[in-house]
Amino acid sequence: MTTEQEQRLHQIRQILVERIRPEKIVLFGSYAGGEARPESDIDLLVVLESNLRRDKRQEMISRALRPRTFPIDILAYTPAEVRACVKDPQSFLSYILKTGKVLYERQSQRVADPG
Secondary structure, eight states: OOHHHHHHHHHHHHHHHHHTOOSEEEEETTTTTTOOOTTOOEEEEEEOOOSSOHHHHHHHHHHHTOSOSSOEEEEEEOHHHHHHHTTSTTSHHHHHHHHSEEEEEOTTOOOOOOO
16 A cells, blocks of 8 residues: 555544544455555445434545545445344455454444454
């Protein structure tokens, strides 16, 4: 990962922790695998307590990261949704949590970890 990519991820983490107050942020995809190219998007799983619908949560997170000059793909789940999904070890969320890179996790709340 380049210095610019690392700085970008640090900035994203800082903004989300300050504005969204997530339980957990997990980087997945090409950035997490060390295969990111200049045109690669940043794939994030953001776990947060919220009563909003998932699409509204994703929109809220996207707005918090504007303006931006890079593509980003956001998955926003509540801790309860994560716990329900990881009951299936073959689920996409289980895969993300097993292979992704944790950028942030609130110390007072441990979010479900498969395996």
